[in-house]
Amino acid sequence: MSVFIAIGGATGTGKSQLSLDIAARLRASGRGAQVINADAMQLYRGMDVGTAKLAPEDREGVPHHLLDVLDVTEDASVAWYQERARGLIEEIEAEGDVPILVGGSGLYVAAVCFDLRFPGTDPAVRAELEAELQLEGPGPLFARLRALDPQAAATIDARNGRRLVRALEVIEVTGEPFSAQLPDQEARWRDVTFAVVEEHREVLTPRLDARVERMWESGLLEETQALAEAGLEHGGTAKRAIGYQQALAELRGEMSRADAIAEAQLLTRKYARRQVSWFRRYESAVRAQSGEGFAAQRILQAAGL
Numbered sequence: 001m002s003v004f005i006a007i008g009g010a011t012g013t014g015k016s017q018l019s020l021d022i023a024a025r026l027r028a029s030g031r032g033a034q035v036i037n038a039d040a041m042q043l044y045r046g047m048d049v050g051t052a053k054l055a056p057e058d059r060e061g062v063p064h065h066l067l068d069v070l071d072v073t074e075d076a077s078v079a080w081y082q083e084r085a086r087g088l089i090e091e092i093e094a095e096g097d098v099p100i101l102v103g104g105s106g107l108y109v110a111a112v113c114f115d116l117r118f119p120g121t122d123p124a125v126r127a128e129l130e131a132e133l134q135l136e137g138p139g140p141l142f143a144r145l146r147a148l149d150p151q152a153a154a155t156i157d158a159r160n161g162r163r164l165v166r167a168l169e170v171i172e173v174t175g176e177p178f179s180a181q182l183p184d185q186e187a188r189w190r191d192v193t194f195a196v197v198e199e200h201r202e203v204l205t206p207r208l209d210a211r212v213e214r215m216w217e218s219g220l221l222e223e224t225q226a227l228a229e230a231g232l233e234h235g236g237t238a239k240r241a242i243g244y245q246q247a248l249a250e251l252r253g254e255m256s257r258a259d260a261i262a263e264a265q266l267l268t269r270k271y272a273r274r275q276v277s278w279f280r281r282y283e284s285a286v287r288a289q290s291g292e293g294f295a296a297q298r299i300l301q302a303a304g305l
Contacts, residue, residue, distance in 0.1 A: 003303050004089055004190065006101040008038070008109045008282075009197035010275040011268065012208045013290040016054050018197060019102040021296035023062045026098055026305065034092045035059075036085055037066040038103025038112070041241045043081075044070050046227050049220045050243040052211065072238040073231040075162075079118045082111040086189065098305070106155075106278035113194060115187035125172045129165040138164055145171075145178070152178040155278060157271075162236055193303035196279045199290035205269060212243065212265045216257065221247050242267045 005022065007015050023033035037043065041051045045068045048055070053067065065088050070076060085101065089112070092099040101112055110116055133141060141164040146153040148171055156163050167178040199207075224232070224247035232239050233248065246260035246267075255263070279285070286302045288295035 003098050003305060004093070004101070004192045005098060005195065005299060005303055006038075006109060006113050006192050007103075007195045007197060007299075008106065008279050008285075009104060009290075010199070010204065010272040010279070011052075011104050012204055012211055012272065013104075013197040013199045015102050015104065015197050016052075018195075018288065018295055018299075019100045020060050020062060022100060022299060024060065025296050025300060029305070031305070032095075032097035033100055034063040034065065034095075034097050036088050036092075036099055036101045037064065038085070038101050038105055038108045040076055040081075040103075040105040040108055041238065042067055042103070043076050044068070044072050044238045046072065046223065046230065047238065047241065047244070049215050049218050049223045050241060050247070052215075070238075071230070071235075072227050073235045074238075075236040078107050078111045078116075081108050082116070082118075085112045098303075104275050106275060113189060113192050115189055122169060122173045126165060126169050129168055133161045133165055137161075141165065141168060144168060149177040155274070157274070160240060162240075193286065193299060194282060194284070195286040195288055195295075195299045195302075196282060197288045197290055197295070198276075203290070204272060208268050208272060209265045212261055212268055215243055215264075216247075216261055220244075221250065224248055225251060242271060 007019055009015050019035050023035070026033045039051060039053075041047055042053045043066060044051075047053070054064070066081075066085060085108075089099040089101070101109065103109060107116075129141065138159050138161040141161065142153065142156075142158040145156070145164055145167055149167070152167050156167060158164075170176075170178045220243060224244050227238075227244065228248065228251065232244065239245070239248075243264045246255060246264040249255040250257055250260040286299050288299065
């Protein structure tokens with residue numbers, strides 16, 4: 001029997017550990033498991049400290065895929081990710097193992113699990129929007145998107161110029177709201193046991209703040225310096241990662257360490273709130289509390305394992 005498990009949720013809720021717990025239970029029952037990363041920034045080589053990427057020695061012997069597959073100068077796209085992740089799921093199942101898709105990048109998770117298709121592009125429309133972004137910044141584009149498609153605007157970071165350009169391009173090309181392209185949770189690519197890990201805000205917020213502080217203590221500044229030398233500031237996707245933006249500002253002398261950490265903490269909290277909002281839409285998902293001892297067992301039961 002083919003079984004596919006997906007685990008989503010906000011940053012800092014323990015998704016990676018839950019995936020390892022599930023893999024351990026499967027291993028104890030005589031069945032293998034392999035993890036597929038669904039965190040957009042963990043796709044990048046060298047972005048380890050700032051993305052809380054599991055080190056190879058912490059993966060408990062479980063094969064992990066789609067980690068460290070892009071240079072920081074390369075752009076990731078949801079369509080690119082969807083093709084590769086779905087291909088891996090089929091390969092892992094053919095080997096007799098259980099694929100476990102894990103990550104907090106909601107659109108990446110949705111693109112794999114649900115019937116999300118990607119409208120074509122129009123080079124002229126895109127060029128015009130990118131020129132506007134370069135000239136005026138993301139603010140006017142976000143204001144336009146909010147006026148045209150409030151639902152889409154609520155899911156996109158107002159500073160994420162690349163996604164704003166894409167959303168407005170889709171609206172122009174299709175004549176439909178960008179949000180109309182978002183997946184219907186009932187229209188699934190294939191059978192999947194979908195789980196969402198949650199945590200109370202009063203618990204998660206201090207945990208995230210402490211996590212950002214640990215990143216600086218663990219060498220984020222040095223990691224960012226090495227990535228800058230590798231071209232971090234020339235990439236369209238990687239340079240936007242929270243933490244790295246602030247570390248770059250500190251390296252350039254534009255922010256003090258205290259201010260860089262405080263801004264990264266603020267942006268991380270805001271990002272977590274957007275993630276919570278995104279994953280709340282999946283009403284049929286198995287809900288797991290962060291750190292819940294029986295979460296892995298409940299998810300496996302839901303999957304029929």
